[in-house]
Amino acid sequence: MKKTTLDRRLFMKGAGAATFMAGAASLPATSAVAQGKGQMQMSMAYDLNEDFNRIGSGDFKWDMIRKFARPYDIPFPMGVADMDFRTLPHITAALQKRLNHHNWGYEGPPLDYKDNIVAWNDTRYDEVVDPSTILNCIGVLDGVLSALVTHCTPGDKIILHTPNYSSFFHIITDAKCELAESDLTLNDGVYDFDYDDTERLLKEGASAIILCNPQNPTGNCWTADQLRKLGDLANKYDALMVADEIHCDFINKHAEYVPYSTLGDAYAMNSVSVKSASKSFNLAGHRTAYMYSQNKDLIGRIVKDGVHYRGLLHAMGTIACNAAYKHGGTYMDDMQSYIDGNSHFLEGFCADKLPLIDFKVQGGTYLAWLDCKKLAAKLGSPDGDDRVGDMLQDFFIQKAGVNLNPGENYGRTGVGYVRMNLGTTHAKLHGALNAIEKACNAL
Ligand SMILES: Cc1ncc(COP(=O)(O)O)c(C=O)c1O
Numbered sequence: 001m002k003k004t005t006l007d008r009r010l011f012m013k014g015a016g017a018a019t020f021m022a023g024a025a026s027l028p029a030t031s032a033v034a035q036g037k038g039q040m041q042m043s044m045a046y047d048l049n050e051d052f053n054r055i056g057s058g059d060f061k062w063d064m065i066r067k068f069a070r071p072y073d074i075p076f077p078m079g080v081a082d083m084d085f086r087t088l089p090h091i092t093a094a095l096q097k098r099l100n101h102h103n104w105g106y107e108g109p110p111l112d113y114k115d116n117i118v119a120w121n122d123t124r125y126d127e128v129v130d131p132s133t134i135l136n137c138i139g140v141l142d143g144v145l146s147a148l149v150t151h152c153t154p155g156d157k158i159i160l161h162t163p164n165y166s167s168f169f170h171i172i173t174d175a176k177c178e179l180a181e182s183d184l185t186l187n188d189g190v191y192d193f194d195y196d197d198t199e200r201l202l203k204e205g206a207s208a209i210i211l212c213n214p215q216n217p218t219g220n221c222w223t224a225d226q227l228r229k230l231g232d233l234a235n236k237y238d239a240l241m242v243a244d245e246i247h248c249d250f251i252n253k254h255a256e257y258v259p260y261s262t263l264g265d266a267y268a269m270n271s272v273s274v275k276s277a278s279k280s281f282n283l284a285g286h287r288t289a290y291m292y293s294q295n296k297d298l299i300g301r302i303v304k305d306g307v308h309y310r311g312l313l314h315a316m317g318t319i320a321c322n323a324a325y326k327h328g329g330t331y332m333d334d335m336q337s338y339i340d341g342n343s344h345f346l347e348g349f350c351a352d353k354l355p356l357i358d359f360k361v362q363g364g365t366y367l368a369w370l371d372c373k374k375l376a377a378k379l380g381s382p383d384g385d386d387r388v389g390d391m392l393q394d395f396f397i398q399k400a401g402v403n404l405n406p407g408e409n410y411g412r413t414g415v416g417y418v419r420m421n422l423g424t425t426h427a428k429l430h431g432a433l434n435a436i437e438k439a440c441n442a443l
Helices: 060-068 089-099 113-125 138-149 167-174 194-204 222-237 296-305 315-327 331-355 373-379 390-400 426-441
Strands: 135-137 157-162 178-183 185-187 188-194 208-212 239-243 271-275 289-292 367-371 416-422
Touching: 060 138, 060 157, 089 113, 089 315, 089 373, 089 426, 113 135, 135 138, 135 296, 138 208, 138 239, 138 289, 138 296, 157 167, 157 194, 167 208, 167 331, 178 194, 178 296, 208 222, 208 373, 331 367, 331 390, 331 426, 373 390, 390 416
Parallel strands: 157 178, 157 208, 208 239, 239 271
Antiparallel strands: 135 289, 185 188, 271 289, 367 416
16 A cells, blocks of 8 residues: 555644634523533534634644645544634634733733633532632643652653553653553443553552543543542552543533542542643633642642642633633533534444444544454555554545544554544535545445
């Protein structure tokens, strides 16, 4: 098979692109009803079917893959984990208002910034966040890194249950620690932690666990029972639980998100949670996130030990996050329903028309974890030192114009899988699947 000249490492990271600043539309009112816990409905206030053109904004997902995949055209970039939709108009309006004040001296976040973080997590998830423990971070990974560097000693082992978000591998190295990889188990389509293996690693001295809840790339939402079993082990061996819950706003209709901090005091006191509005409202380019814990000593140490200097964030990022949490309940409900629709469409399409690809609707995230082992077998062995995932990525790019992330990027159990980003319009998803069907039929 002919090789592309792709720099694959560049596309391993789920980094965000700059938000494309289109003009603010009229602002639909936030519905208090729709912001109620666990409800999901389409308000029709936002046109998520809009064919929003991101080309030319310099983003990773569209512009960079199109550059690196040359001479192949990529009409369907479905890699980097951000979304193709116009962001909440209230966000754009708030940013434009601030832009009109032509002075950019030092400034803190909006006065109600922490209140809105607290309200969002309380209203939607019954999660009580103590505002006095909220720390700013320039990204969720930055918060995870600060927690690890504070709690762990260089050389420590850190447990990662894989397949898991590719950048965690780098963050563990950045913390000067070592990866202790534990494979998730998969039985009848249900993912679980391998508790025996986790305990073995803890006995060997692992000092922290990075939890991804819901999990990128599998889309798995962890149940309270699973989290408690894992948390009991972490507590028994005094390993810190670092809960990355950046994807928590995307939960499909059949599933539930359980915030780690709500499991009970014993769990909350031995954990740090890290979140952001960046996935939910496509704000990753604004580099704004937050972390918190019920354990004030723990949070205090993260600041005091001198590893976390992010007292101030970029003004625009905090304004964007504030407007998102203040006005975004209905938008988020609509988005959840839309992604749920995309996931079901994908499942039906695979069942009906793509016999070489297996997929079951995931619990959360807008990421789909496609089992392509049958397709890989049909394509044959990878060339040279290429990986199965690279071979699959080449196939999807060259034969269908679809960019997907190779499964091995997420750990050793990812071989034979690819990750597809469903944060796009129904029309684009349909177009991509039609192109994949044609490519598979031609094999
Ligand atoms: C689980 C997870 N954590 C963190 C990040 C990156 O977050 P940030 O850009 O805020 O560091 C991503 C992005 O894809 C992610 O999927």
